[in-house]
Amino acid sequence: MPFVNIKIYEGHGKERKDEIARRVTEEQVGSEWRYTVTDENGNPIAIGNTRRRPTISQKRLAQTLNPTCVFPGCRMPARDCDIDHRKAWTDGGPTQEHNLVPLCRHHHRLKHRAWRLEKLVVGEYLWTSPLGLTYFVEAQPP
Numbered sequence: 001m002p003f004v005n006i007k008i009y010e011g012h013g014k015e016r017k018d019e020i021a022r023r024v025t026e027e028q029v030g031s032e033w034r035y036t037v038t039d040e041n042g043n044p045i046a047i048g049n050t051r052r053r054p055t056i057s058q059k060r061l062a063q064t065l066n067p068t069c070v071f072p073g074c075r076m077p078a079r080d081c082d083i084d085h086r087k088a089w090t091d092g093g094p095t096q097e098h099n100l101v102p103l104c105r106h107h108h109r110l111k112h113r114a115w116r117l118e119k120l121v122v123g124e125y126l127w128t129s130p131l132g133l134t135y136f137v138e139a140q141p142p
Contacts, residue, residue, distance in 0.1 A: 071107035072135040078102035
């Protein structure tokens with residue numbers, strides 16, 4: 001992937017930085033964009049990407065932190081699960097470690113139909129059913 005360094009400074013034209021960045025990325029449909037947000041001194045303060053699918057290292061970390069599907073009672077090994085965005089990518093959920101969990105295909109589909117998933121701490125989740133019942137999933141040792 002080619003590297004392009006785009007710097008946008010305040011005061012140049014009437015458009016805001018975020019509007020310019022959004023327009024540039026929209027023109028590159030299908031491309032992956034990796035970005036670094038820096039402070040006024042050029043020090044990185046946040047990184048990310050516009051990629052929907054997790055990288056291999058992100059997938060491995062999600063599988064290590066959660067050795068099985070994170071749905072209550074499911075024992076499907078994480079290596080056989082989909083890696084799901086807790087907050088959907090289409091709703092602005094980032095493809096970053098804190099937003100990725102393994103879900104078997106059945107529970108992945110179930111989550112997108114009516115269930116809600118909330119991460120409490122690393123490896124601990126609270127599921128809410130369509131009827132409002134809640135289920136706590138405890139952390140499992142890797």
